[in-house]
Every structure is written in structure tokens, then in C-alpha cells.
Amino acid sequence: MLQKLSISNYALIDTLEISFDKGLNILTGETGAGKSIILGALSLILGQRAESRYFFNQQKKCVIEGTFKIAGFHLKTFFEDNDLDYEAETVLRREISADGKSRSFVNDTPVNLNSLKLLGEKLIDIHSQHATMEINDPEFQLLVVDSVAKHPDLLNEYQTKFRAYKKSTAKLQQLIGESDKAKADLDYYQFQYDELEKAGLSADEQEQLEQELYALTNAEEIKRNLIGANYLMQEGEVSALLQLREADQQLISLSKFNPAIDELHERLNSAIIELKDIAAEIENLEQRTHTDEPRAAEVNTRLSIIYNLQKKHRVNTNAELLALQDELSEKIRQVVFGDEMIEKLQQQLNADKKELEDLAGQLSANRSKAIPVIEAQVLQTLAEMGMNNSALKVEAMPATELTRTGTDLVRFLFSANKGHALAEMSKVASGGELSRLMLSIKSLIAKNTALPTIIFDEIDTGVSGEVANKVGQIMEQLADNLQVITITHLPQIASKGQSHYFVYKDDEADTTRTRIKQLDNNERILEIAKMLSGDKPGESALQNARELLAP
Numbered sequence: 001m002l003q004k005l006s007i008s009n010y011a012l013i014d015t016l017e018i019s020f021d022k023g024l025n026i027l028t029g030e031t032g033a034g035k036s037i038i039l040g041a042l043s044l045i046l047g048q049r050a051e052s053r054y055f056f057n058q059q060k061k062c063v064i065e066g067t068f069k070i071a072g073f074h075l076k077t078f079f080e081d082n083d084l085d086y087e088a089e090t091v092l093r094r095e096i097s098a099d100g101k102s103r104s105f106v107n108d109t110p111v112n113l114n115s116l117k118l119l120g121e122k123l124i125d126i127h128s129q130h131a132t133m134e135i136n137d138p139e140f141q142l143l144v145v146d147s148v149a150k151h152p153d154l155l156n157e158y159q160t161k162f163r164a165y166k167k168s169t170a171k172l173q174q175l176i177g178e179s180d181k182a183k184a185d186l187d188y189y190q191f192q193y194d195e196l197e198k199a200g201l202s203a204d205e206q207e208q209l210e211q212e213l214y215a216l217t218n219a220e221e222i223k224r225n226l227i228g229a230n231y232l233m234q235e236g237e238v239s240a241l242l243q244l245r246e247a248d249q250q251l252i253s254l255s256k257f258n259p260a261i262d263e264l265h266e267r268l269n270s271a272i273i274e275l276k277d278i279a280a281e282i283e284n285l286e287q288r289t290h291t292d293e294p295r296a297a298e299v300n301t302r303l304s305i306i307y308n309l310q311k312k313h314r315v316n317t318n319a320e321l322l323a324l325q326d327e328l329s330e331k332i333r334q335v336v337f338g339d340e341m342i343e344k345l346q347q348q349l350n351a352d353k354k355e356l357e358d359l360a361g362q363l364s365a366n367r368s369k370a371i372p373v374i375e376a377q378v379l380q381t382l383a384e385m386g387m388n389n390s391a392l393k394v395e396a397m398p399a400t401e402l403t404r405t406g407t408d409l410v411r412f413l414f415s416a417n418k419g420h421a422l423a424e425m426s427k428v429a430s431g432g433e434l435s436r437l438m439l440s441i442k443s444l445i446a447k448n449t450a451l452p453t454i455i456f457d458e459i460d461t462g463v464s465g466e467v468a469n470k471v472g473q474i475m476e477q478l479a480d481n482l483q484v485i486t487i488t489h490l491p492q493i494a495s496k497g498q499s500h501y502f503v504y505k506d507d508e509a510d511t512t513r514t515r516i517k518q519l520d521n522n523e524r525i526l527e528i529a530k531m532l533s534g535d536k537p538g539e540s541a542l543q544n545a546r547e548l549l550a551p
Helices: 035-044 074-080 113-123 131-136 139-150 153-199 205-217 219-237 240-254 260-288 293-313 319-384 431-448 465-478 522-532 541-550
Strands: 002-010 013-019 025-029 062-069 089-096 104-105 109-111 126-128 389-401 406-415 453-457 483-487 499-506 512-520
Touching: 002 035, 002 104, 013 035, 013 512, 025 035, 025 465, 035 062, 035 126, 035 453, 035 483, 062 453, 089 293, 104 113, 104 205, 104 499, 109 113, 109 240, 109 260, 113 126, 126 431, 131 139, 131 431, 139 240, 139 389, 139 406, 139 431, 153 293, 205 219, 205 293, 219 240, 219 260, 260 512, 319 389, 319 431, 319 465, 431 465, 465 483, 499 522, 522 541
Parallel strands: 025 483, 025 499, 126 453, 453 483
Antiparallel strands: 002 013, 002 062, 062 089, 089 104, 104 109, 389 406, 499 512
16 A cells, blocks of 8 residues: 655656545545646656656656555565565655656666556556446456455466467477478588588698698799708718718817816707707608699699689688588588477477467456356446436457467447447447446456555546445545555545545745645544535535534
């Protein structure tokens, strides 16, 4: 239930705070005083879009805050699903800056506007005289039936499985589309794969071939330089090795004069041995180097194959070609095994559909049992409000396929007068009759669901006298099960409230402001007397007001 509403800088309100009671709360005041402004401010924390042009002071931000007592209304799952801290006393806050930017909070945790709206829908149902068209909405009509059928767990199970079924159906269509496309492309995939497989690629082959081709192409120059190097090292008359050996002999002849020369001899001898090895390898490499035009042609051909494949597939390395070959292999495999996957998913969908049809059958059975109850109780409530000749028929027709709510299409047909044919309610009922009809239906919903708060915004339009008194009694009964907040101009209804709030304009300052105060018993007598006879009620009006307020 709504415990407290705080409003700052909205329309004619600079600051305002209201604490509501449980049961039936009444809001009265002259037309234009600001009753609907308060309701508009409340709607902001229920997710409605805001416009900064409605601010009291354009230089300040607008802040609306509502404190709700939510224990016992099965909302913990919603808080868990939306990663919010659950509190038995929950605060919804909306801040709107002058430039139109908005921030929303639930228990000081920032939330998006959609989350605020979803939570608001679970906390308050606002019904105005302009909202009676909702009664013609097939979804609302089905909601009425489901509330009386009392199968929320069954409906939730069905809807959870239906969402999964729709996702699987979409997945099946995707697989079928991919399979059809893959089958159309199979020959192309197979050709590309066969071409790559026939090439017999290896990751490092290109680099090795390029090195080999370079050596074959430059074999004469390589051989010539190797011969030259070998000549300088050991073949020439003044080769490096010959001169080093002569130098070594000179050191040996001097070793008797200086022992340190022995160390130099050893080092030089090691160098001679190393250079002999190098010369031998140069000679060996020279002998193995030769021109081989057939091999060069063979390497050129192989590299051409590799280069052409890389160019064709727009890659730069064999590794990328091999990755593409694996990718093509997987596509071919998917084509081969795609039908099997589709068949398995289709079988699962058939089983899921059978389960959904069974659940939908249970929902339909429950709804069929609820329909006579709805017809009887709504007509009984209407009779209490002076509509004794009303007729209501709730038709349930099978849908052609599974829907989000099962396999039932519901239609409410109504007649407010004896002898008139049943038809859609908007076509056969006046504004006042529709208001009473909606009140009857809302009363029925409230008896069967845990709705915290319902607000009626002047839905008593078009009724008066004893009918108004009956409407007030219905609201009073409704308040036994939930918090009811009613904006009314009728004294018969105003007198039924446990708490009475008076909305008025304060013109004492430079700027008109909307104010609200909770009336005590004497103030209520005076206010209801004014509603009965005008601003200066006589004793008879005051006495009539006392009688209306008498328990």
C-alpha cells in the first residue's frame, strides 16, 4: 500500500507531503484545485513520461517520492530478477531536471524507466473515468477471467514454457534457413575444400620453398664466391692458412725466450684448426651448389599454386589457407549433419508443444469454471448499484494456435437495459454505466488478487443519489481487501472513507499553490455539507452530512 507521497516542484505544487491510511482514502476539492495534479505526480513514479514545462519552478528539479508497504504481495521474485534490494517498506523516487533529463530509483538503486513502470504496475492500479475503454481490451478481459480462475502458478508455468518454445521455434527456422543456404552452397564449398586439400599445404612450406628458389636462382654467383673464399683461405699461394702456419712456426722458435709465447702459439693453433674446418665446410658447400633448372621450375610451379590460392582467398599465408580449409570442412559437416540436428529439434518442439497444449487445456478448464462466477458476481454488484436489468455474457473461443496466454480468446458482451441485445460494452453502455461496470469488475479482481492499491479518479461521473451511495458502499467493501484512494465530487462516496483529504488552492502568496490537508471529523462534516449544498451550508446540510458520516 502507498504510505506516503512527497511532491516537490510539480505544476502548482512547490512542496507537498501526504500520508495515506489503509482502507478507503477520499480526496475531495473544487474543480481545478489540484486533485488530478497529485495523481499526475504519482504517475511519474509509476513510469509515466515527464515534461519539464509542468514544473512549478523551471530553475529547480522536480522530485517525486513514494513510500510503499509491500510485504505480503509476492514481489521478492521481481526484486531478485531486477537485481534490486527488497525492502518491506520500499521507496520509489523520480528526479526530473529542468532540461527534461530523468533519473529513477528503487530503494536508492538507480533503475531505468521501464523497470520503474513494471514495478509500479504491481503496486498501484489507477482507474480514471477515461480508462473505461480498457474494459474492451481482450487482454484485460482475459486477465479478469484468470484472476477469478486463481491459477497464477499454472499460467506462469505455461508462459515460461511458451517463451522457451517460441525461442526454440525461432532457432529451428534459423537452422532450416542456414541448412537450405548451406545445401545451395555445398557444391561450391566442396570444390574449394577439394582444391585446398589437393594442394597438400603445410604451414611453413612457403618460406622454405622461397629460400630454396632463391638459392637455385643464384647458384652460379654463390658457387663462384664460395670458390673464391676457399681459394683465399687454403688454395692460393699466399692463402690465409699458409700464412698462419708460417706465423705459428715463428712463435714456436721464440718460445724458448719467453714462456708467454707458448700461450700465443696455442691460441693461434686453435684458430688454424677452426679456419681449416670453415674452409672444409665452404668447400663442401661449394661442391653441393649447382644449377638445377628442373628443380627451380618445380619449386616455381609449387609456389605459383600457393600464391594463386592465397590471392583467390585473399590471405597472405599458408596458415590462413589451412584455417580456411578447416572452416570449409566444418561447413560441409554441418550440411551433412544439419538435417539430423533439425530433426532432433523438431522432435523436441513436438514434445514441448504437446506439453503446452496440455497446460493450455488446464487453463481453459479453469477459465470455463470461472466464467459463470464472473457473470453472476458482476451482475450482483451492478444490481446493488442500481443496474438491475443488466446482462453480461463472457464468451470463450478457441484460438487457432497457441498464444502467450493459452488457447482461449475471451470476449465480454453486455447490455445495460432489459430487452436489448448483448454487444461490446463500449457500444451499449453510457459513461456512468461503464464506470459502474468497471468498478464491479475491479472489485471482483481485487477479491481474487493481491493488488496493494487501487486509485479511482472521478469514476463516479454520471451517478447520483442512492446509486452514488451504492457505489460508495462497493468501494468501502473493496477497501476491506486493499487500499483504495478515490477522487470524488459525490458526498455519498466521500462519507464512506476512513480518511478524508481536502485539496485546495492557496492564493495568499504571490504564486498560487496546491495544498492538501487531512480533515478531522468536524472538518469532514463541513466539507461534505458543502458538497451537498454549496459554500455556505445550512443546518440541514450539516445534519445531512452528520448522518452520512454516522457509522
